[in-house]
Amino acid sequence: MTDPLSTLRGRRLRRLVPVTALALLLASVATAQLPGTLNGQVFDEKEQPIAGVVITVTDPERPDFSQTATTDDRGRFRIRLANATVPYDFRFAKEGYQELVSPGLNIPARQNTRMNFNLKSQEAALAAGAPVDAEQAARGAAVEVYNQGVAALNSGDLETAEVLFETALEKKPDLGAAHGALARLYLRAERHQEAVDAALEAIELETDVASMNQVLYNSYTALGDQEKAAAALVKLREANPEAASKNIFNQAADAYNAGDMEAAKAGLLQVISVDAGHAKANYLLGLIYVNEGDNAKAKEHLGKFLELAPDDPDAATAREMLQYLEG
Numbered sequence: 646m647t648d649p650l651s652t653l654r655g656r657r658l659r660r661l662v663p664v665t666a667l668a669l670l671l672a673s674v675a676t677a678q679l680p681g682t683l684n685g686q687v688f689d690e691k692e693q694p695i696a697g698v699v700i701t702v703t704d705p706e707r708p709d710f711s712q713t714a715t716t717d718d719r720g721r722f723r724i725r726l727a728n729a730t731v732p733y734d735f736r737f738a739k740e741g742y743q744e745l746v747s748p749g750l751n752i753p754a755r756q757n758t759r760m761n762f763n764l765k766s767q768e769a770a771l772a773a774g775a776p777v778d779a780e781q782a783a784r785g786a787a788v789e790v791y792n793q794g795v796a797a798l799n800s801g802d803l804e805t806a807e808v809l810f811e812t813a814l815e816k817k818p819d820l821g822a823a824h825g826a827l828a829r830l831y832l833r834a835e836r837h838q839e840a841v842d843a844a845l846e847a848i849e850l851e852t853d854v855a856s857m858n859q860v861l862y863n864s865y866t867a868l869g870d871q872e873k874a875a876a877a878l879v880k881l882r883e884a885n886p887e888a889a890s891k892n893i894f895n896q897a898a899d900a901y902n903a904g905d906m907e908a909a910k911a912g913l914l915q916v917i918s919v920d921a922g923h924a925k926a927n928y929l930l931g932l933i934y935v936n937e938g939d940n941a942k943a944k945e946h947l948g949k950f951l952e953l954a955p956d957d958p959d960a961a962t963a964r965e966m967l968q969y970l971e972g
Contacts, residue, residue: 679754681729694720705795749822787817821852855884
């Protein structure tokens with residue numbers, strides 16, 4: 646039997662050849678948004694609920710994002726975040742109380758998480774003496790410098806951002822958000838061992854764990870440590886299956902381009918097991934099944950691809966392939 650792929654217009658199939666570029670493009674797309682909810686109560690130093698506390702949620706990497714909530718007469722609050730796949734900064738404020746800032750807080754996606762918080766009244770803080778005030782001041786100063794670093798990073802000034810994040814850590818060594826920011830910065834600068842070290846520090850502080858495993862996966866891969874890269878991918882898949890599927894697709898795409906259809910097929914099947922609506926994974930699987938002579942599965946996945954992405958540049962090739970298989 647003549648290879649059916651060779652009977653189609655090569656120029657159309659060659660659109661797929663730079664699959665690595667396609668994979669990188671897909672990887673750059675924001676992770677699918679998964680909601681998460683945080684609820685709880687705010688108490689004072691005597692464990693009495695505080696009404697009227699204004700809770701402000703911000704994302705240092707999206708300066709235009711802000712979400713607020715206010716505690717009720719029993720100190721209760723409920724905040725639903727449309728995208729719980731990234732860390733947020735939480736600020737609790739009410740006149741007469743010390744402000745509480747909790748940076749880099751992760752809310753588990755697809756879960757209703759309960760957390761309680763305590764604000765110390767100004768009167769109690771003064772009575773307690775300077776050590777509490779000094780600790781609060783240190784955290785506040787570190788967060789302020791960290792936010793400046795995020796602004797520098799967003800503007801592309803990596804050198805200034807690095808200095809600011811390191812300064813924030815000098816003020817507050819356990820500021821997990823700053824370790825995480827340095828990990829992303831080092832990855833962006835292709836300083837992979839430093840990225841690994843910073844990501845491990847952030848994970849130790851339970852900050853942005855899913856994102857840090859992504860950093861570890863990319864950095865270990867660049868360093869050639871496939872065993873540790875695979876371990877990071879397993880942990881990423883546990884925390885964020887959609888993000889992990891993008892990495893698996895990248896691997897499968899590279900295998901496809903290299904002609905290793907067995908590895909490509911195995912990876913693509915993993916992708917659709919997590920995300921059946923991954924258009925390009927269905928397309929590549931369709932082509933692989935065509936070469937294997939499994940026309941039923943080829944038609945299934947090519948049809949799924951056209952259903953998901955009818956305007957994709959490879960849609961015309963998929964339609965011709967289906968016509969060939971049905972002819």
